[in-house]
Amino acid sequence: MVAQTRRAMTLSGKRIIVTGAASGIGLGTTQYLLAIGARVGLLDRDEAGLQRVVAHFEGRAAPVIASADVADVSQVRRGVDQLVAGLDGLDGLVNCAGVDLLRDFEQMTAEDWQRLLGVNLMGPVNVCHAALPALKRGVNPAIVNVASAAGLRPLAQRTAYCSSKAALVMFGKALAMDLAADGIRVNTVCPGIVDTPMLQDSVRTAVDPGAAMAEISDRYLIKRAGTVQEIATAIGFMLDDAAGYITGTSLAVDGGRSFH
Structure with missing residues (x-):
């Protein structure tokens, strides 16, 4: 029988960028990663929110920050470059930035669709693309995209949201295939409410x-x-070397919603 051993998480010292880091799951993930010793770079369009996060860690190892709208390619490239420089490299990426919209399909405009797809799908695409050169030089690099259980099971009045999150799930699977040769794992976490x-x-x-x-x-x-901490813990596991044989998967952290 193979001996069972307990092991600690191996994220201490890892250099990780988190998007959407000024609030919600992004903020909770940031707090979790910093608490276990990771070095974290925060990307968010809410510059005031980023400053509040930094102020919270005053006197301790504060995160590196950069302001950017993930739907804007030029802002993303500038922000990611700034964070990579501040972290002196990159080992992990967590795409948490996202927006929601509750509206009947008939009432939705082309601008509504462009905004939802621009942030929820193209945002992670833009950030992954900008971060890829640094990730290729990282130590056991991993990407975690945060989609939604709504990308696995649809909701009423959220056609754009569900579509964007379902596309993000498939993007993660396809990207995992493209980046396997570079040793970069790509997984998706799908939170419920x-x-x-x-x-x-x-x-x-x-x-x-x-x-x-x-x-x-x-x-x-x-x-x-669910709690933000529960989602952050799942994200942390997917980043960790303990998940080194997991790539191209989507993990539903949704209280059973996706099959109930």
Whole structure:
């Protein structure tokens, strides 16, 4: 029988860029990675939010930051170059930046589609492309794209959101094939409903916020919203060398929603 051994995560000292890092899952992932000793570069269009994150770590190992809209190729290239220089290299990338839109298909405009696809799909494409030269020089490099359970199972009034996240899942699989020869793993984490400011804002506008939250939770086998920490832990595992034989997969962290 093969001996069973416990091992620590191996992310300490790893150089990792997180997009959408000023709030929500991106912020939670940043906090998690810093807590276990990783060096983190933060990319977000919310410059004030990035400054608040840095202020929180004042006196400790603060993250490196760069402001950019992931849908803007020139901003992304400038921001990624700045972060790679600040980290002195790159071993991991987490694409968390994303936007949502709740609207009937008939009411949606071409601009709505362009914005959702521009951020949720082309954003990760742009960041991966800009980061690739540095990742090729990294140590056991890995990419984690954060999609959604809505990319695995559709939701009403979210045609653009579901389409963008489903495309992101397939992008991760195809990219894993292209980058395997470079030793770069690519995986996707698909969260279900998560207790973030985006969720809180959505529920707050309902006629009965409590009933709205109960209705949402009832779709899940685990009858609650996930926590940012639970998603961050899954992302951390996919970045870690412990997941060294995992690539091209999509991990549903969704309380059973994707099959329930």
